[in-house]
Amino acid sequence: MTGHIRTCPECNTYTLFVTCQKCGCPTVSVHPAKYSPEDPYGEYRRKVKAWNR
Numbered sequence: 001m002t003g004h005i006r007t008c009p010e011c012n013t014y015t016l017f018v019t020c021q022k023c024g025c026p027t028v029s030v031h032p033a034k035y036s037p038e039d040p041y042g043e044y045r046r047k048v049k050a051w052n053r
């Protein structure tokens with residue numbers, strides 16, 4: 001057990017296991033994603049801002 005909290009993308013159950021204890025599908029770590037799903041162009045926008053310095 002890693003001690004990292006994980007979440008099931010199928011049923012949104014939080015677990016410490018690498019597979020969901022409810023539906024058995026692989027869980028994912030809840031660490032912040034590189035891209036926010038609500039701001040898919042955030043990184044691109046930051047690059048543009050850097051170019052326009």
Ligand SMILES: [Zn+2]
Pocket residue numbers: 008009010011012013020021022023024025
């Ligand atoms: Zn699940």
